[in-house]
Amino acid sequence: MDGHGFGPKLLGLFPGGRIEEFIPSRTLTKEEMRDTGIIASLATLNAKLNSIDMPLPKAPQLIPVCRSWLARYVINGGGPVEMKQTAVHGEVEFPKVLTMRQLEEELDEMERFLEKQPSPSVFCHNDIVESNVLVRKEEGDKDDVVDESKLVIIDFEFGCYNHRAHEIANYMAEHGMKYGLLSPPYYDTDLRAMEDEEYARTFCSAYLDQLYKDHDSEAKLKSQFLTGNREEDLCRLMAEGRRYLGLPHLFWGLWNMICAQELEMVNGIDLLVHAKDRLVMYYKFKPNMYKY
Numbered sequence: 168m169d170g171h172g173f174g175p176k177l178l179g180l181f182p183g184g185r186i187e188e189f190i191p192s193r194t195l196t197k198e199e200m201r202d203t204g205i206i207a208s209l210a211t212l213n214a215k216l217n218s219i220d221m222p223l224p225k226a227p228q229l230i231p232v233c234r235s236w237l238a239r240y241v242i243n244g245g246g247p248v249e250m251k252q253t254a255v256h257g258e259v260e261f262p263k264v265l266t267m268r269q270l271e272e273e274l275d276e277m278e279r280f281l282e283k284q285p286s287p288s289v290f291c292h293n294d295i296v297e298s299n300v301l302v303r304k305e306e307g308d309k310d311d312v313v314d315e316s317k318l319v320i321i322d323f324e325f326g327c328y329n330h331r332a333h334e335i336a337n338y339m340a341e342h343g344m345k346y347g348l349l350s351p352p353y354y355d356t357d358l359r360a361m362e363d364e365e366y367a368r369t370f371c372s373a374y375l376d377q378l379y380k381d382h383d384s385e386a387k388l389k390s391q392f393l394t395g396n397r398e399e400d401l402c403r404l405m406a407e408g409r410r411y412l413g414l415p416h417l418f419w420g421l422w423n424m425i426c427a428q429e430l431e432m433v434n435g436i437d438l439l440v441h442a443k444d445r446l447v448m449y450y451k452f453k454p455n456m457y458k459y
Contacts, residue, residue, distance in 0.1 A: 190319060192301035197345060200297045206366065207373035208318055209300065213338075214377035216320065217289040217331060227288045228327040229418065230278045236421040237270055243428045252447045253440050254355050261450040270421075273449075277414065280456050285392045286330040286407055293325040293334065293418075296341050331391075332407035335371065337415040339408045340448075342366055346434070353435045356444065358451060361412060364405075371404040410459040413452035420445035 199205050248265040262269060292299075303317035343361035346354045360366070375397065382388050385395070393400045423442035430438060 190301055191304045192319065193304060195297040195300045195302060195318075197297055197347075200300075201342070201366075203369055205318070206369050208316075209295065209320075210338075210370045210373035211377045212318060212320055213292070213295060213334060214374045214381070216292060217334060218378075218381045219290055221290045221326075221328075223290070223328055225288055225328050227281060227329045227333075229329050229333060229414065230274060230281065232327065233274055233277075233418060233421050236425055237267065237274070240421070240424050240428065241267060243425070245424060245428060248424070248443065248446070250446065251440075251443050253352050253444055255358070255444050255447045255451070256356065257358060259447050259451045261447050265446060273417065277417070277456075281330065284330060284332065284410075286332040286411075287391050288328050289331050289334070291327065291329040291331075291334040292320060292323060293327065293329060293337060294322065295320060295334075295338065296344075298322075330407075330411070332411040333414060335374070335404060335408035336411035338370055339363075339367060339412055340415045346436075351435075352437060352440050352444075354441065356448065358448070361448075361452070362409065367405045367408055368401070371401055371408065375401055375404055406459040409455050412455050413449045416445045416448040416452065420449060 195205070200209075245267075247267070250261055250263055250265050252259060252261075299320065299322045301319040301321055303319060305317075339361050342363060343357040343359070344354065345357070348354060375393075378391060378393065378400075379388075379395075382391050382393070388395055392403070420442050423438045423445060426433070427437075427439035427442055432438060
C-alpha cells in the first residue's frame with residue numbers, strides 16, 4: 168500500500184513477517200470523526216484509495232468473503248443463532264432464531280441484488296473507523312489541533328475489491344456506532360445517525376470532488392457511473408450509501424460470529440451479543456436495498 172502513498176512505509180520483509188515505518192501518531196477520536204473538516208478529508212482520502220489499482224481479484228468480494236466466514240462458523244461447530252437486540256433501540260422485525268439456511272438465503276438474495284447494481288467495483292478498505300486512522304504528530308504539534316493533511320489510513324486487513332457503495336455505506340453505518348463505553352455491552356448504536364442526511368452529504372460531496380479530479384474525461388466518468396452533473400452525481404452517491412446500508416451490518420455480523428467462537432471477548436465486548444446486534448441492524452436496513 169505504501170507504493171500508492173497509503174499506510175506506513177514498508178521497510179523490509181523476513182520469513183513470517185515484515186518491518187514497517189513507525190509513525191509518531193495517535194488515532195482519531197469518535198468526536199473528531201464527526202468533525203465536518205475531518206469527514207471531508209477522510210472522504211477525499213477514501214476516494215483516492217478507491218481509485219488505485221491493486222493486484223487483487225477485481226470482482227466485488229463481499230459475497231465470497233461472507234460465504235467463507237459462514238462456512239468457517241459452521242466448521243467451528245456453530246449452529247442456529249438465537250437472536251436478541253441489546254444495544255439496538257426501537258422496534259425491528261427479525262427472525263427469533265436465525266438458521267444457517269436462512270443466512271445462506273440472505274446471501275443468495277444479496278448476490279442477486281448486487282448483480283444489478285450500477286456501482287463500480289473498486290479497491291476498498293472496508294473498515295475505516297477512528298481506530299484505523301492515525302494523526303501524524305510532529306515536534307511542536309498541539310494535541311488539540313488536527314491538521315487534516317496528516318491523516319493516515321492504516322490496517323488493510325479487510326481490504327479487497329467491492330462496490331464503491333459498500334465503502335460509503337460502511338462509513339454511514341459506523342457513524343452510528345459508539346464503542347468504549349464503561350458499562351455492558353460497552354457499545355451503543357444510533358440508527359438515526361446512520362441515515363443522517365447532513366453527514367452523508369458532507370462525506371459524499373468531498374468524495375465526489377476527488378472522483379472528478381481522478382476521472383477527468385467523459386469515458387472515465389462513465390466508468391464510475393457518473394454524469395458530470397454535480398447535484399445528480401451527489402444524489403447518486405448518497406443513494407448508494409443508503410441502499411447498501413444493511414450490507415456492512417451483515418458483513419460484521421458474520422465476522423463477529425466467528426470472533427465469538429475464536430476470541431469470545433475483545434475490550435470487554437461480548438462478540439456474540441455484538442454479532443446479534445449487527446444482524447438485527449441488517450434486518451432493520453435491508454428494505455433500503457429496494458427503497459433507493
